[in-house]
Amino acid sequence: MEKITEGMHGIGVPDSWFPRLAALEFAGALGLIVGIFYRPLGIAAGVGVILYFIGAIITHLRAKDTKGLPMPAVLLVVAVAALLFGIATV
Known part of the structure; x- marks a missing residue:
């Protein structure tokens, strides 16, 4: 946990954003789980x-933090795959 907060501080994310970003991640994960049963959600x-992780990638690029790019990039690919599977099974 400490490594994550240090990394976020390193790319310029203020402490005041942490609760909002955590809430967005939690809501996205919950929405994906509930979306198994209710596709529109x-x-x-x-x-x-997807938008969340695009924002994360942009933030890393602006901070010139190439070491931190792989994780949001992989999670973006997973999110795109989840969306495509969701659309394909409607």
Whole structure:
């Protein structure tokens, strides 16, 4: 946990954003899980998670933090896959 907060501080994320970002991640994960049973919510959550990780990648790029790029990039790919599977099974 400490490593994550240090990394976020290193790319310029203020402490005041932590609760909001955590809430967005939690809502996205919950939306994806509930979306298994109610596809429209899962699709909306998938779009939200994709936007979240695009923002994370942009933040890392602006801070010139190439070491921190792999994790949000992998999670972006997983989110895109979840969205595509959700759409394909509607």
